Amino acid sequence: MLVLRSIALFVLAALAEIGGAWLVWQGVREHRGWIWIGAGVIALGLYGFVATLQPDANFGRILAAYGGVFVAGSLAWGVVADGYRPDRFDVIGALICLAGVAVIMYAPRG
Template sequence: MAAKSIALFALAALFEIGGAWLVWQGVREHRGLLWAGAGVIALGIYGFVATLQPDAQFGRILAAYGGVFVAGSLLWGVALDGYRPDRWDLIGATVCLAGVGLIMYAPRG
């Protein structure tokens, strides 16, 4: 179950971060409405992917996904925008991912 959940978090991050990046490119980098429109579609797909998580608790899923979003956004910036995170970025992302692990995968009674 954890493997499926992790895969879904990665897929959700791809669509949400990618969608936001496409909108950014369309608006801020003046690439046009096609880029922004593709971003809006990707963001909609993100919303659907999030519903596929095995855990049924909306608040838990979205809270945990926040940590995935933080780390994924830094990785996206490195891969597509030439961003170089500093040690504080890396420490912060690590803390966020530790939070994801606690929220999603800690044993519950």
């Protein structure tokens, strides 16, 4: 059950961080304005809070593992929000990152 909770928190953190960065990008690069930028800043702050809810108490481990989630999530966000089409190397790289997440977070430790 802790693994499922951890995965759900990683997904929520990715939505908040990637979504927040995307909102800031839209506000600045696409000239959508301060409301988009402000919403992005709030989402980025929410990401920082969500990360603290992980069951593991090691900050470095959580952030290192989240890096792999961020890589895969960013590619997925690009597909959904921007029509990006990853090539096979993008997909392979994302899968390698997710395998790293699994090893870092969920390997049995003695």
